[in-house]
Amino acid sequence: MDELRRRALDLVEAELERLRGLGPAGVRALAGPATDAERGELVVSTRVEDEDERLMVLVEAWRGRRTLATGGFAMAPDGSTTTPH
Numbered sequence: 001m002d003e004l005r006r007r008a009l010d011l012v013e014a015e016l017e018r019l020r021g022l023g024p025a026g027v028r029a030l031a032g033p034a035t036d037a038e039r040g041e042l043v044v045s046t047r048v049e050d051e052d053e054r055l056m057v058l059v060e061a062w063r064g065r066r067t068l069a070t071g072g073f074a075m076a077p078d079g080s081t082t083t084p085h
Helices: 003-028
Strands: 035-039 042-051 054-063 066-075
Touching: 003 042, 003 054, 003 066
Parallel strands: none
Antiparallel strands: 035 042, 042 054, 054 066
């Protein structure tokens, strides 16, 4: 695996952990359009969608038009998370 892809995977995992730590209220506050944050040569996009009672979270790391890593989870109202297959 090349260094850029490894960095992208690490950034996605770190962002997912940060979001889990916010809990349901903090994650719900992020619902709406995706937010992008530059991290060196990469951009990390975070999207939260309210779906029924769950919050669906998607995080992507990309450069240019190339997505290098993605990850996500569903958060229940009690703050528990599952990773969709």
